[in-house]
Amino acid sequence: MLNTGTILFISFAYLSLLFAIAYFGDKRADQRRSIISNPYIYALSLAVYCTAWTFYGSVGMAARSGIGFLPIYLGPTMMAMLGWLVLRKIIRISKIHHITSIADWIASRYGKSMALGMIATIIAVLGVVPYISLQLKAISNSLMILRGYPAISSPAHVAAAPFFADMAFYITIVLAVFAILFGTRHLDATERHEGLVAAIAFESIVKLAAFLAVGVFVTYMVFNGFGDIAAQANGQEMLRKLFVMSPAQGNLSYTDWGTYLFISMMAVVFLPRQFQVAVVENVNEHHLSKAIWLFPLYLLAINIFVLPIAFGGRLHFQDQAVDPDFFSLLLPMVFHKEALALFVFIGGTSAATGMVVVETVAMSTMICNELVMPVILRLPLQRQAPRGDMSRLILRVRRAAIVLVLLLGYAYFRFVGEFYTLVSIGLTSFSAIAQFAPAIIGGIFWREGTRAGAISGLAAGFVVWSYTLIVPALCQTGILPMSLMTSGPFGLSWLNPHHLFGLQGFNQISHAVFWSTLVNLSMYVGVSVLTKPTALEHTQAALFVDVFKFSERADDSPYRRITAYIPDLKSLLAGVLGKARAESVLAGYARQHEIDIMGELNADPGLVSHAEKVLGGVIGSVSAHVLVASVVKEEPLGIQEVMEILDETRQAIAYGRELERVTAELKAANQKLKALDTMKDEFIATVTHELRTPLTSIRSLTGILHDNPNLEAPQRQRFTGIIIQEGERLTRLINQVLDFQRLELDKVEMQMAPVDLAEVIRDAVDSTKLMAAESKVHVFLYLKEQKVMVPGDRDRLIQVMLNLISNGIKFCPPETGAIDIKLYREDGLARIDVQDNGPGIRPEDQPLVFERFWQAHNRKDRRPSGSGLGLAIAKQIVDRHQGNLWVVSEVGRGSTFSLTLPLVG
Amino acid sequence: MTFERMMRRRLIALFLFSVVLFSYPIMSLLPQEFLVFGFPLLYVYLFLLWTVLIVAIALISRAQSVK
Numbered sequence: 015m016l017n018t019g020t021i022l023f024i025s026f027a028y029l030s031l032l033f034a035i036a037y038f039g040d041k042r043a044d045q046r047r048s049i050i051s052n053p054y055i056y057a058l059s060l061a062v063y064c065t066a067w068t069f070y071g072s073v074g075m076a077a078r079s080g081i082g083f084l085p086i087y088l089g090p091t092m093m094a095m096l097g098w099l100v101l102r103k104i105i106r107i108s109k110i111h112h113i114t115s116i117a118d119w120i121a122s123r124y125g126k127s128m129a130l131g132m133i134a135t136i137i138a139v140l141g142v143v144p145y146i147s148l149q150l151k152a153i154s155n156s157l158m159i160l161r162g163y164p165a166i167s168s169p170a171h172v173a174a175a176p177f178f179a180d181m182a183f184y185i186t187i188v189l190a191v192f193a194i195l196f197g198t199r200h201l202d203a204t205e206r207h208e209g210l211v212a213a214i215a216f217e218s219i220v221k222l223a224a225f226l227a228v229g230v231f232v233t234y235m236v237f238n239g240f241g242d243i244a245a246q247a248n249g250q251e252m253l254r255k256l257f258v259m260s261p262a263q264g265n266l267s268y269t270d271w272g273t274y275l276f277i278s279m280m281a282v283v284f285l286p287r288q289f290q291v292a293v294v295e296n297v298n299e300h301h302l303s304k305a306i307w308l309f310p311l312y313l314l315a316i317n318i319f320v321l322p323i324a325f326g327g328r329l330h331f332q333d334q335a336v337d338p339d340f341f342s343l344l345l346p347m348v349f350h351k352e353a354l355a356l357f358v359f360i361g362g363t364s365a366a367t368g369m370v371v372v373e374t375v376a377m378s379t380m381i382c383n384e385l386v387m388p389v390i391l392r393l394p395l396q397r398q399a400p401r402g403d404m405s406r407l408i409l410r411v412r413r414a415a416i417v418l419v420l421l422l423g424y425a426y427f428r429f430v431g432e433f434y435t436l437v438s439i440g441l442t443s444f445s446a447i448a449q450f451a452p453a454i455i456g457g458i459f460w461r462e463g464t465r466a467g468a469i470s471g472l473a474a475g476f477v478v479w480s481y482t483l484i485v486p487a488l489c490q491t492g493i494l495p496m497s498l499m500t501s502g503p504f505g506l507s508w509l510n511p512h513h514l515f516g517l518q519g520f521n522q523i524s525h526a527v528f529w530s531t532l533v534n535l536s537m538y539v540g541v542s543v544l545t546k547p548t549a550l551e552h553t554q555a556a557l558f559v560d561v562f563k564f565s566e567r568a569d570d571s572p573y574r575r576i577t578a579y580i581p582d583l584k585s586l587l588a589g590v591l592g593k594a595r596a597e598s599v600l601a602g603y604a605r606q607h608e609i610d611i612m613g614e615l616n617a618d619p620g621l622v623s624h625a626e627k628v629l630g631g632v633i634g635s636v637s638a639h640v641l642v643a644s645v646v647k648e649e650p651l652g653i654q655e656v657m658e659i660l661d662e663t664r665q666a667i668a669y670g671r672e673l674e675r676v677t678a679e680l681k682a683a684n685q686k687l688k689a690l691d692t693m694k695d696e697f698i699a700t701v702t703h704e705l706r707t708p709l710t711s712i713r714s715l716t717g718i719l720h721d722n723p724n725l726e727a728p729q730r731q732r733f734t735g736i737i738i739q740e741g742e743r744l745t746r747l748i749n750q751v752l753d754f755q756r757l758e759l760d761k762v763e764m765q766m767a768p769v770d771l772a773e774v775i776r777d778a779v780d781s782t783k784l785m786a787a788e789s790k791v792h793v794f795l796y797l798k799e800q801k802v803m804v805p806g807d808r809d810r811l812i813q814v815m816l817n818l819i820s821n822g823i824k825f826c827p828p829e830t831g832a833i834d835i836k837l838y839r840e841d842g843l844a845r846i847d848v849q850d851n852g853p854g855i856r857p858e859d860q861p862l863v864f865e866r867f868w869q870a871h872n873r874k875d876r877r878p879s880g881s882g883l884g885l886a887i888a889k890q891i892v893d894r895h896q897g898n899l900w901v902v903s904e905v906g907r908g909s910t911f912s913l914t915l916p917l918v919g
Numbered sequence: 920m921t922f923e924r925m926m927r928r929r930l931i932a933l934f935l936f937s938v939v940l941f942s943y944p945i946m947s948l949l950p951q952e953f954l955v956f957g958f959p960l961l962y963v964y965l966f967l968l969w970t971v972l973i974v975a976i977a978l979i980s981r982a983q984s985v986k
Contacts, residue, residue, distance in 0.1 A: 084965060088941055091969060095934035095976060098927050244957045257959035258951040268943035275941060306930075307977040314969055321962065 016163040016352050021359070028360055029188065032213045032367075036196045039212030050211045051297040053304035058215035059291040060309045061222075063090060063282055064316055065145075065369040066152030069221060069362045071436030072317070074339030076324035080256035082266035082274070083437065087317055089278030091310040101283060101292060102302055103458050107561045108293050112631030115380040116289040116450060120472075122635040123457040123558050124465035125551030131384035131636045133469060134450065137476050138286050138380060139419065140484075141446030142373055146423030147430070148439040149366035154182030154427070156343055156362050160355060163347055166336060186424045189370050190417050197375030198412045207375065211295050214372060217364040222316050224361020228342045229319020231354055232326040236345065240322060247325045256325075266521075273524035277444040284450045285443075286376035287369060294376075339436050370420070378415035383634025386411045391640045404589045408633060433490050441523045442483050448527060449475040452538040460542075461559045465551050467542030475534025482526035485511045580617045582645035583625050590632050590641075599628050622646060697866065701751055704882065708740040708747070750883045754866065757890040764807040764894055768918050771802040771811070771837055771844055778815035779835070782823065791823050791831035798838045803918040810891045814899075817884035818848045818911050825852030825909075843914040854905040863901055864889040929979045937972055941965075 042049050050059070068087075075083040093100075104119070113119045117138060121131030158181070196210045237243045247253040261267035266274070282288055296302075327341030336344055343362070346355040387408070434442075452475075453468040488494040502510040512522060514529050547555065580600075587596035603624050604610065617625075622642065630638035715733045719725065725733075756762050779793055786793050804811075822833045836847040855863060866886040892899040892913050903909035939945055946961075953960040 081961060081965065085941075088937075088965075088969060091972060092934055092937050092941070095930045095937065095972075098930050098980075241957050244954075244959070248954065248957065257961065259946070259961060260951065268947065271946075272942050303926075303980045306980060307973055310969075310973045310976065314966075314973060318966075 016160060016347075016355065018161050021157070021160055021356065024356060024360065025363065028363070029192070029367075032216065033192070033195070035216050036192075036209035036213040038209070040196065040199065040207075040209030043206075043208035048208055048297060050208050050215065050295075051301075053301040053308065055211065055215045056296065056301040057305040057308035057312065058218040059211045059295065060288070060305060061218040061312045061316075062214050062287055062291055062368050062372050063285075063309075064218070064221065064313070064365060065440075066149050066362055066366040067436050067440040068316060069225060069365040070152050070156065070339045070342065071148075071440065072320045073324045073327065073341045074337065074435055075437045076256070076320050077328050077338035077341060078435075080265050081259060082271070083320060084317065085266075085271055085274035086278045086440075087313040089275045090282035090313060092275065093279040093282050094306040094310050097302060097306045100455065100458070102299060103561060104283070104454070105293050105296050105299055105302070107458070107558050109296075109299075110561065111557070111635065112627045113635065114294055114631060115376060115383065115634070116284060116286055116454075117380045117384045118630075118634045118636070119289075120450065120453050120457070120468065121384060122630070123554055124453075124463070124468045125548055125554055126635050126639045127465045127469070128384075128388045128636045128640075130465060130469055130472070131388070131634065133472050133476070134453075135380045135384040137446060137449055137472060139377060139422070140476075140480075141443050141449075142286060142377065143419065143422045143426050144430070144439050145443035146370055146373060146419065147425075147427035148436050148443075149370050150182050150186060150423055150427045151439075152339075152436060153185050153363055153366045154180070155337070156340060156359055157181050157185075159340055159343055160347075160359050163352070163355070164350070166334075166344060166348060180428075182427065183424065186420050189367055190374070190420045192367070193371045193374045193378075193416045193420075194413045197371070197378065197416065198409050206295055206297075208295075210371065210375065211291065214291065214368050217368040218312070221361045221365040221368075222312065224357050224364070225316055225319065225342065227354060227361075228346060228358050229323060231351065232342075232345050233319060233322045236326055236330070236349065237322070243322050243325050243329070246329055250329070253325060253328055267519070269519065270521045270524045273520075273527050274441070277441070277448045277523075277527055280448040280451045281444045284447050284454065285373075286380065287372040290372055290376040370423075374416045374419045377419045378412040379634075381415040381418070382408060382411040383637055386415075387633050387637040388640060391637055391644075404633075405592060408590070430487055430491050434487075438523075442487075445483065445523055445527045445530065446476070446479055448531060449479060449534055451531070452535045456538060456542075457555075457558060458561075459559065461555045462542055462547075463538065463555070464542045464545045464547045466545040467538045467540070470541045471534045471536075471538030474537045475530045478530040478533050479526055482511050482514060482529060483522065486522070577619065578617050578622050578642070578646045579615060580621075581615075583617055583622065583642075586641060586645055587625060587629065590629055599625070700866070700882075701747075704747055705744065708744045712737050712740045712744075747883075750887065754883050754887050754890065757887060757894070762810075762894075764810060766805050766807060768803045769806045769808045769811060771804055771846065771915070772797050772800060774808065774811045775815055775835055775837060775846070778812050778819055781812075781816060782819045785820060786823055786833075789823050789826065789831060790828050791826045791833060793819070793833045793835065796834060796836040798836070802837055802839065802844045804844050804895070804915045805918055806895050806915065807891075811895075814888045814891050814913070815846075815848075817888040818913075821884055821911075822848055822850035822852070822909075826850050827852070839917070840914070842917065844917055845912060845914045847910050847912045849908060849910040851908040854907055855901065855903040855909050856905055860901055860903060864899070926979055930976065933972065933975055933979065937968075940968055 039049055049055070072083040072086075107113065108119060111122055113122055117131050117134035120134045121127050124130050196213070197207060199207075199209075233239060233243065237246070248257070256265070259265050259268070259271070261270075283292065323342050323345070324338065327336075327338060327345060330345065330348065331341075343355060343358050346352075346358060390407075449472055452471050453463070456463040457468070485494060486499055489496050489499045499511065501507060508515055510516075512525060514525065517525060517528070520528060584596055584600060587599055591599065600621075603621055607620065609618075626635075626638050626642040629641060632638075633641070715737050719730065719733055753762075775795065775797065779795065782793070819833065819835070823831070826833065830851070832851055834847070834849040836845075836849075838845055864885050866883050889899050892915070895915055897913055897915040899911070899913045901909055901911050946964075949960050949964055951961070955963045
């Protein structure tokens with residue numbers, strides 16, 4: 015079964031299936047019935063993280079040094095926890111700004127810098143080429159091992175054979191065709207490839223299934239479960255060493271462990287292919303909330319059997335010279351499970367091809383948009399006529415880029431990759447990608463990061479990375495002299511690429527990551543704080559850092575006064591997108607902003623930046639900026655505009671203050687209203703209470719009269735007398751309430767005329783004579799003046815005096831009671847004192863006596879004979895006469911109510 | 920928004936936990952030669968902790984999507 019023909023047939027059948035899935039996915043996307051728009055497919059597409067490195071390399075690493083393979087999967091799990099914080103922000107930014115690659119992101123963040131885009135692209139290319147070569151190596155070696163069946167062999171040195179006899183070369187070509195077909199099918203402003211993602215998700219399922227299958231086979235059919243393998247391994251001195259973590263035993267040190275965690279955290283987001291699937295191909299931001307645990311779950315599942323296979327392989331092969339990287343393929347072969355071996359091969363190939371295809375598509379976008387297009391657009395020829403049909407040119411550049419990247423990967427595999435294990439090649443790539451971390455993480459949280467800072471950080475970090483990892487690799491292959499490694503360049507041992515400045519205790523990778531990250535971060539921060547950002551950098555920084563604030567309306571820079579002729583813009587868009595798309599972009603903008611652009615000649619700044627963004631989705635923000643700049647007439651801000659902006663700001667601030675003041679006023683008014691409302695409620699409660707008392711006595715007395723018709727005459731007389739009295743009290747009360755209410759509401763018209771206060775007093779005293787006599791209270795008048803004229807309402811003033819006098823009578827002790835009333839002028843005012851010899855008012859009650867119903871409320875010991883409104887009404891009337899009414903009293907010594915009124919004239 | 924902020928806060932806290940638990944010196948506290956049901960304690964610790972963390976992420980983000 016395992017002859018070359020069958021293997022090739024199955025492989026091509028599998029590839030055809032992938033083509034079919036990708037084709038179906040693309041077709042459904044065209045019909046707007048996406049098959050990838052759910053969190054499960056999204057999580058599976060993220061699993062493109064698991065490549066041949068995971069599939070073959072992890073087992074090899076576990077077999078060599080134990081648990082050291084694991085941080086590469088724990089890191090992404092930890093990053094998933096930060097996914098909601100970091101990844102979501104990157105996704106939102108990328109969607110708003112039509113960003114399609116990691117290099118584009120960095121370039122766009124730091125002021126659409128061409129230089130930065132180029133540097134980031136170069137780092138990405140050089141960083142992922144070894145990684146791609148790793149995949150090619152895995153496919154090629156696994157194929158060779160499989161073809162050797164039934165012999166158990168290690169692959170021969172590939173470089174010996176000419177490339178046209180090498181299977182890996184043809185595999186590379188097939189992969190290039192796949193990537194070109196589904197990665198560059200057509201140009202799209204969002205740069206999404208649904209078919210590709212569908213195929214990747216399918217491959218993720220296949221590689222997981224294959225790995226679990228071989229895991230179950232090794233664990234339960236070759237051995238008797240996990241416990242059996244562990245027990246057997248524990249019995250062997252060599253394998254027991256792998257149980258622990260101590261560098262002395264050849265395991266990972268804690269430093270290296272931490273480094274691997276860090277670089278895998280960075281890699282899972284910043285690797286070009288991870289950025290492609292996680293950010294660019296993301297359909298819906300909300301898929302993230304499920305994917306942040308589904309993706310780690312996938313990683314856990316694919317890692318469960320790594321250790322059993324690794325130990326199983328070591329136990330089975332003992333000291334045989336076989337490559338532990340391929341244990342998962344070799345074990346089924348040893349036990350003649352041909353179908354399983356083939357399945358494992360397909361799984362491993364899935365893992366490798368998935369990575370290669372997505373990586374090359376991502377790289378082709380990057381190379382085209384950041385390296386090639388900006389240069390082409392700046393050529394003098396293009397400068398003159400930048401409006402040709404560019405979409406074909408762009409597609410051609412991308413296809414060429416795919417082929418270029420794959421050939422570079424192939425070359426690396428043939429000339430360098432031979433010397434390294436799968437994992438160490440992968441780690442080299444990871445540490446290159448970690449160079450993006452300061453510029454990106456700083457870019458989303460730190461507004462002050464500048465272009466100069468990002469450029470110097472990336473460049474310096476990259477130089478250190480090359481020196482500490484690539485130079486040693488080149489020495490290994492003989493391209494550079496080996497003496498560089500042993501005694502350092504020019505005999506300077508402190509420049510030894512593996513022990514820079516004599517640093518010891520780090521492995522190659524940690525050593526490189528430590529120095530490159532340190533240099534990168536210090537340059538980024540240091541240069542950023544030393545340089546000043548340009549206006550565009552400033553705008554972009556604000557738009558990126560505060561993306562959640564701005565995301566609702568994403569027109570950038572209202573202060574960029576750019577305008578362009580609409581026909582120019584249109585032909586620009588048509589050149590890149592095609593005529594139909596260009597028109598729909600313009601029409602869409604017009605509809606959204608409810609403007610008519612058909613009749614307009616000049617595009618407003620919003621339209622220009624919208625067009626730039628749409629173009630940026632296809633050719634990258636840098637190129638789009640260059641392109642749009644060629645048709646734009648950017649008017650520099652004149653002093654007039656600056657003043658306008660300042661004025662607007664000032665007005666906004668003033669308006670804010672005004673608003674604050676009005677709010678405070680409203681608050682106060684509201685408080686007052688609330689207080690009034692409670693007062694009203696209290697008032698009603700008290701009035702009804704006051705009304706109920708006489709009503710109750712009338713009701714009970716009439717009840718007695720009704721039930722006892724034979725009641726004796728004097729008795730009946732007494733009862734009816736009380737009823738009349740209580741009725742009068744009721745009437746008085748109601749009158750007073752109405753009176754008070756009207757006074758309070760200012761509804762009473764005062765009949766102002768000169769009034770003689772002496773006369774008023776005499777009239778009032780006359781009216782209360784009967785009452786005084788009943789209570790046996792004497793009223794004495796001390797009228798020093800015969801005539802004291804004040805302007806006022808005579809009847810109302812009499813009412814005041816009546817209320818004061820009757821109040822005095824009420825509280826005077828019977829028999830000995832005496833009220834003195836004095837009238838005199840003082841300080842140009844008329845003054846009246848009404849003094850009684852009653853019990854007096856406690857000091858704390860004195861301010862309260864003029865409150866309505868105060869007395870009725872607080873003297874329960876004594877049956878109130880008034881309404882409790884008398885003094886309140888008096889106070890109201892005196893107030894209306896611009897006068898004053900107050901009380902002076904001492905307990906046991908009586909009270910004096912005094913009032914002053916302005917004199918006539 | 921507040922639910923989202925709560926979720927974000929919890930995930931960040933979980934992340935900080937995981938940083939501590941997955942690194943020196945906590946990991947070096949495990950008795951190296953100790954076996955749990957025949958398995959090295961180091962392996963059991965890492966895989967168990969990993970599983971717990973994934974469950975925790977799921978619970979935290981599920982609570983969010985229910986709201």
